[in-house]
Structure formats: C-alpha cells, structure tokens
Amino acid sequence: MPRKKEIEIVLDTETTGLDYTRERIIEFAAVRLENGKIKDEFQTLINPQQHIRKSSMAVHGITEEMVADAPTEAEALPKILEFIGEYPIVAHNAIFDFSFLNEAKKRVYGETLKNPHIDTQIMFKEIAPDLDSHGLEALTNRFKVELNNHHRAMADTMGLALAYPKLKKLYLQRLDWQKKQLENVDYLFDRYLRIQQSIATMQAELQDLKSVFKLHFELGGAPLEAETGEMMIYQSKHSFGYEFNDVKEVLENVGALEKAVKLNNGFIDRLCNGLSLSEEYKQIIKDARQELTETRNIQVIKPCK
Numbered sequence: 001m002p003r004k005k006e007i008e009i010v011l012d013t014e015t016t017g018l019d020y021t022r023e024r025i026i027e028f029a030a031v032r033l034e035n036g037k038i039k040d041e042f043q044t045l046i047n048p049q050q051h052i053r054k055s056s057m058a059v060h061g062i063t064e065e066m067v068a069d070a071p072t073e074a075e076a077l078p079k080i081l082e083f084i085g086e087y088p089i090v091a092h093n094a095i096f097d098f099s100f101l102n103e104a105k106k107r108v109y110g111e112t113l114k115n116p117h118i119d120t121q122i123m124f125k126e127i128a129p130d131l132d133s134h135g136l137e138a139l140t141n142r143f144k145v146e147l148n149n150h151h152r153a154m155a156d157t158m159g160l161a162l163a164y165p166k167l168k169k170l171y172l173q174r175l176d177w178q179k180k181q182l183e184n185v186d187y188l189f190d191r192y193l194r195i196q197q198s199i200a201t202m203q204a205e206l207q208d209l210k211s212v213f214k215l216h217f218e219l220g221g222a223p224l225e226a227e228t229g230e231m232m233i234y235q236s237k238h239s240f241g242y243e244f245n246d247v248k249e250v251l252e253n254v255g256a257l258e259k260a261v262k263l264n265n266g267f268i269d270r271l272c273n274g275l276s277l278s279e280e281y282k283q284i285i286k287d288a289r290q291e292l293t294e295t296r297n298i299q300v301i302k303p304c305k
Helices: 054-060 073-084 094-109 120-127 136-142 153-218 244-253 265-273 279-287
Strands: 007-015 025-034 037-045 089-091 117-119
Touching: 007 054, 007 073, 007 094, 007 153, 025 073, 025 094, 025 153, 037 073, 037 153, 073 094, 089 094, 089 153, 094 117, 117 120, 120 136, 120 153, 136 153, 265 279
Parallel strands: 007 089, 089 117
Antiparallel strands: 007 025, 025 037
C-alpha cells in the first residue's frame, strides 16, 4: 500500500516590528515538505508601505530601500496563501508568524487564517528541557544542521525545514510513549506528587548540609576536597540596594540602564490589560513590545485546609 502523502509548510517571516496589530511583514519564505522532504519553495520581499523600526532592521538587515520596489501586502498575499494552501504551518515560535499572517489576511480579505500551526519551539522544549536556549540556532545545532545568514526568512526556513523532520521523529516517539501512559494517569499524578515532595525534601536536606559547611568555614575551617577532585571553598561578598531614581541618569549616560533593570513582563501585561491605564498609555506600552511568545504549563492547586 503506497504511503500517504503528508504535506506541511515550513515558513518564516521578517517584519517591520514586533506588534502584529500595528507592524507588517517585509519578507516571507516557505518550503513545502512532503513526508519530510523539501519539494518546493517560495519567497518574496514585501513593501510594507510604512516605516521599518531600527531595532528590527538591526536583526534582519532589511532596509526600506530593499523593499521599495517589492510587491505590496495586497499584491503578495494571494501568492503566499496559494503556496500555503490549507496545509499545516510549521514555524519556530509559530504564534508570531501566524499572528502576522492572520492580520494580513484580515486586512486584505476580511477573513482569518484557518491553517493549523505547529510550533517547533514548543516541541524542542519538550524534547530537550535541559537546554538553556530553545531558539532556532540551538535547534539546528542540536540536529547538526548548518544555519547560514540567520534572521533572513529563507535561511531560517531552510534551517528549520532540515531540522524539523528529525525533531518531529523524536517528538512523535515521545508522544506515542506518553499516550500509552494515559490509562495510568491517576497513578502518575500520585507519583508526580511524591517526586515533587521528594525534591522539596532533598532541597531542604541540601540546605541543611550547606549550613554545616558554612559553619565549618566561619569557624576557620580549611577548603574541602573530595576524593574525585571537587573543591568547596567559602566566599563572602557585600551587596547593596539602590534608589532607582538616583542612579537612573548615570545608568542611561553609560548605556547600562537596559542591562541593570529587568522588566517584570507579566506585571506589564496585566497592567496593559487592566482598567487603570488610559488608552494613550496602553498604546505606548504596546508599541514597546519586543516579542510574542506562547507558554503552556500545568499547575498543581493544593487543597484548602
């Protein structure tokens, strides 16, 4: 019996900025995968008919001069949608590319994009939770795929298209194993809670041991050396708290403000979605958005006592 043809569209977009409700696509690239093999490709620059933010230009290197003679969104979108068809869209941090394409289709056709989208970043996090980074470069490195001219649409698309079948194979094997465990989900939840408690107990035990080692050093004890060569030493340093308004100007003048201050993104999201800010302030915050990501988590709610 012949193998059923599975078609997926791997794609990437470069944009004028990061807020999909206000910014526009300036480069689109996609490849058609049939059973994991590249069969066709499509790419185009797009004239956004608006300014390209310097922060975005610094990432992808696409200038306004480069897109001046490119087709407009209304001219390019029919070809893009024809290439995509109704097939699943595969992208790294897919919510970003999907949101931009969805807004473009709404502007041109008054319709939303119906294609299912597959996020390879979420898949990669599931496969390799131990890694510090789950960006496209980390993914291609993991599967020994060469990624040239990173942050241009076709280069990133090709890198992802070559890595995706390998990622998908591991992900589906893992998913198959997970599905086989579903009939045991009640037992696994109980087991999860036991492991969670064991981790908490072990962390408390480690802290207890650290307290003994700390006392050893504070009483003048020498550095400790294990038979396997590891050393334990004692270090002490002072840290200060600072009045932000008093140091802000200095940090700005030396270009260190961004590094010194970490925004509470969750708080800003809640503030922007709340009722306390004016529409003007909300728009200023939206214009400052740097990226769009999607997270999926489980949560254990403890019973009320």
